[in-house]
Amino acid sequence: MNIKTPAYPQTQKETVNDTYFNTTVADPYRWLEDDRAENTKAWVVAQNKVTQSYLNQVPYRETIRKRLETLWNYEKYSAPFKEGAYTYFYKNDGLQSQAVLYRQAVGGQPEVFLDPNKFSEDGTTSMANIGFSKDGSLAAYQLSAGGSDWTNAVVIKASDKSQIGDTLKDIKFSGIAWKGNDGFYYSSYDKPKDASQLSGMTQHHKLYYHKLGTPQSQDKLVFGGEQTPRRYIGAYLTEDERYLVITAANSTTGNELYIQDLSQPNSSIVNIVDNTDNVHVVIDNVGSTLYIYTNLYAPTYRLVTVDAANPHSGNWKNIIPKSKDVLEVSTAGGKLFAHYLKDATTFIQQYDMNGKMEHAVTLPSVGTASGFSAKKEEKEIYYTFTSYTYPPTIFKYNVATGQSEIYKKSGVQFNPELYESKQVFYKSKDRTTIPMIITYKKGTVLNGHNPTLLYAYGGFGVSLTPAFSTSNIVLLEQGGIYAVPNLRGGGEYGETWHKAGTKLRKQNVFDDFIAAAEYLIKNKYTSKDYLAIAGGSNGGLLVGATITQRPDLCKVAFPAVGVLDMLRYNKFTAGAGWAYDYGTAEESEEMFNYLYHYSPYHALKPASYPATLVTTADHDDRVVPAHSFKFAARLQESQQGTAPTLIRIETNAGHGAGRSTAQIIGQETDKWAFMFANMGVNYKPVQ
DSSP states (O other): OOOOOOOOOOOOOOOOEEEETTEEEEOTTGGGGOTTSHHHHHHHHHHHHHHHHHHTTOTTHHHHHHHHHHHHOSOEEOOOEEETTEEEEEEEOSSOSSOEEEEEETTSOOEEEEOGGGSOSSSOEEEEEEEEOTTSSEEEEEEEETTOSEEEEEEEETTTOOBOSOOEEEEESOOOEEETTTEEEEEEOOOOSOTTOTTOOOOOBEEEEEETTSOGGGOEEEEETTTSOBSEEEEEEOTTSOEEEEEEESSSSOOEEEEEETTSTTOOEEEEEOOSSSOEEEEEEETTEEEEEEOTTOTTOEEEEEETTSOOGGGOEEEEOOOSSEEEEEEETTEEEEEEEETTEEEEEEEOTTSOEEEEOOOSSSSEEEEOOOOTTOSEEEEEEEETTEEEEEEEEETTTTEEEEEEOOOOSOOGGGEEEEEEEEEOTTSOEEEEEEEEETTOOOSSOSOEEEEOOOOTTOOOOOOOOSTTHHHHTTTOEEEEEOOTTSSTTOHHHHHTTSGGGTHHHHHHHHHHHHHHHHTTSOOGGGEEEEEETHHHHHHHHHHHHOTTSOSEEEEESOOOOTTTGGGSTTGGGGHHHHOOTTTOHHHHHHHHHHOHHHHOOSBOOOEEEEEEETTOOSSOTHHHHHHHHHHHHHBOSSSOEEEEEESSOOSBTBOOHHHHHHHHHHHHHHHHHHHTOOOOOOO
């Protein structure tokens, strides 16, 4: 396939140096961190022009787009949930920009409750969250413009959707926790002084209480600020609204735990756990008995109870003890539901509130079940099951009998009988065993010529469990292979597994990923010429580190919204909160040297790199686009081979959530077009 290698825009270089422990580090593309400067905007326009010029040469690009539009064009539903007299659910008719929130009264017909597609002309304003008062009569929903993490909250009466009071502005990383019908709790930061830049740091989270009918300027500071400075603060009420529960943390791992007994006038906020290295969450209460989900002394987690009057951890009583499998817990219908992870796939058990097992939930196959969360009075609840070959299907579950029935099947054009997933276990560099699930069409010949996408994350205790992807149909129906390894740094085997991929052990994650690629090549699933690697956010770091350490490993690379400058990531927005996983260049000379060695932006040197399509978004205020800008500029400078090194910058989009359907299809189209073109694969339209 003869596609002209693009001439990259000339990217200005400046003399900028930083000194870390007597080591001078050059940062010639520092100016690209100013994402609102005119020269940066001009650079973005020039880079997008080159990228689109290249992609426009792929002869089957529009064929892929049309195929994706056809595949996407089916009704998509969320699992229902009940608020007051109504059952609510989200639905997308097919190609709508955003899913619409519907509601339905008993015996009535569904009606539109909120339609985010009417919030903006281009469909890029999304509904980030909604919280209802306990009786369902009031709701507050959060709006995100262009995918930003900053949201505004609108308060309405559920009966007629009329707005109450003013819109609350500049809320970030927050839910809505109603206290009766009088008001609600929410969290936010002081917005950076230079609001025109995405990269301004957000330091200390603050928990506020908003009383209905009063201006936001009068909202009461409940927790945080100068007295209790914390980077992340969350709050919610127990279902009976007796306790306000506050979680507080300075990193993305672990948290302090506080409660306030709202049944006692003017009661104080009481610290239950001041340990920030472990996770502690109150998931329910029965009177003054608290149910706490924790990994304290239990790397795979456990559920304990304790009396709120004497909550010291020495008084904790195991209700669901730790086991070899990772535990998550939800509540519904007055029961406990234990979600276990076994080799990155789920099984579910139902317990009574005393920890006695009542039912093992029968799932349709090996995969991922999510849900089992509802109010105590519910007799029937809903959950969703999916896998790499099982489109998301909603089930209705009878709490009393433990029986499930299909509630809503997926309408996607996909025949699961034609495909299969296989879990394998391979050895990493240090001989640690790593699981990986490989998905492909039945009868695929393992001859090393199958186009393969290897996707992973490997960080922050996040578990990658089987999930269906409509986009991946394009790969699978062409005889391609999709592979997902569960790297260290994730949560698939608990906190020990997570910590094995953090700070001075981060190289384990990259080694696990490289070993996955080598396994696929050795076993003839694919070969270097037909292998693409992909990951987003922390996974973007993974891809960036992999191609700088092993530029010979694969044909194509997709670092998406990646953390790519490891010496300065903590200078932007809430990046300092990631230090538990990464460490910082300032904390010690050893940590600096370790980060400097693998930081993708700094590790680039003249070499022949894979065909690389860096992707980011101009409204990403979590992993700011400066990471991708600087990496792409230096990659273009360093590329010694003929493979293209491009950057695709989405406009009016953020870190991922809230993207319109058209934006998603556009990015997926370009991913497959770029991948197939650089592998020399002739995409064949599917009838």
